[in-house]
Amino acid sequence: MDLDGKFGLGTLLQHYGEEEKVLGAVVAPIFQNSLFLFDEVEDLTEAIVKHPAGPPYHYSRIGNPTVEIAEKKIAMLEGTEACKVTGCGMGAISNAVMSCLKAGSHVVTLDTVYGPVKHLLSVYMARFGVEVTYVTGLCTDEFISAIRPETSLIYLESPSSILFRIQDVAAIAKVARERGITTVIDNTYNTPLHFQPHALGIDLVCHSATKYLGGHSDVTAGAICGTREMMDKITRNEINFLGNILAPFPAWLLTRGIRTLALRLKQHEQTANTVAAWLEAHPAVARVHHLGLPSYPQRELYKKMFTGSGGLFSFEPKVQDEAKLREVCNRLRIFGRGISWGGFESLVVLLKTAPIDYDKPKFVIRLFTGLEDPQDLIADLEQALSF
Secondary structure, three states: OOOOHHHHHHHHHHHHOOOOOHHOOOOOOHHHHHHHOOHHHHHHHHHHHHHHOOOOOEOOOOOOHHHHHHHHHHHHHHOOOOOEOOOOOHHHHHHHOOOOOOOOEEEEEEEEOOOOHHHHHHHHHHOOOOOEEEEEEOHHHHHHHOOOOEEEEEEEEOOOOOOOOOHHHHHHHHHHHOOOOOOEEEOOOOOOOOOOOOHOOOOEEEEEEEOOOOHHHHHHHOEEEEOHHHHHHHHHHHHHHHHOEEOOOHHHHHHHOOOOHHHHHHHHHHHHHHHHHHHHHOOEEEEEEEOOOOHHHHHHHHHHHOOOOOOOEEEEOOOOHHHHHHHHHHHHOOOOEOOOOOOOOOOEEEEEEOOOOOOEEEEEEEOOOOOOOHHHHHHHHHHOOOO
């Protein structure tokens, strides 16, 4: 099949990167091999020096044809020149972040950034003299004011974890480019179907492909997307030295998941909007944090940047008693108690958040709405919220 012309998203999700059918197989085979052989030693040497990730492939630690299919599809979706998939989302984020930092670097990021990322920046990278400034991200001027001469990275999540706050990505990227600062964003929540930050000037886009891209809760994976030059550099350094490449079989599962992404994401969005609207009217709920609600505080910026929302959101119960909120979560029958999301199943987790602009920490219940019937999820929440 020739995909040089213009095709719709559904067609590209099914066939892009898989135009060549190996022995006529409709599903690409799994190249479950660690190395690749060459007829001449000169060809092997050239592959290592000139083609770090292949083709021609030479070592599956940094490049493999099964893995490359997933990479081609994700790069196509993000509108970037290249992509590398990794063993997990934090692997992708760590590789991207470390490619931007050196001893003494300074980072600007969000106070509600994903917990492991905050630990990576504030604790792990502190051993190399890296310093971090946290901002709410609600105003671009916060980022500008936080920039120092040694700032080498602005790390974004739009929306951010737990409270789902968004940033004016284009404005921040413009300032960063003018000052020679690299920008990295976690686009897991949106997927490239709802948001393409690279087109707005973001340098590196990361995903926990364990979530929506995989979609079946049966694979852990991550992805980094960017220009060919930046991705070749990351491949030769972080990917090569830290050994975090995705193996062929999980890459094959990831490709399988990507094929149904558009269908699943639409259902997740519709269900979340229905459930969140019901929760917003519930007497036990103080506030719902969900991009898809008309009452979302940053609604205009949301409509400017995104084409849709997702299945992940949180709400603040009026009762802030931890024991009672644990009981609420434990009474849920359909929602499973688990920390990941993006698969077929609905999930719940009780979290405590303390952003800069809150006068005191608050408990929030984070929900992910899976592919179950939304009315069943509402009934489950209704019985659990009966204090």
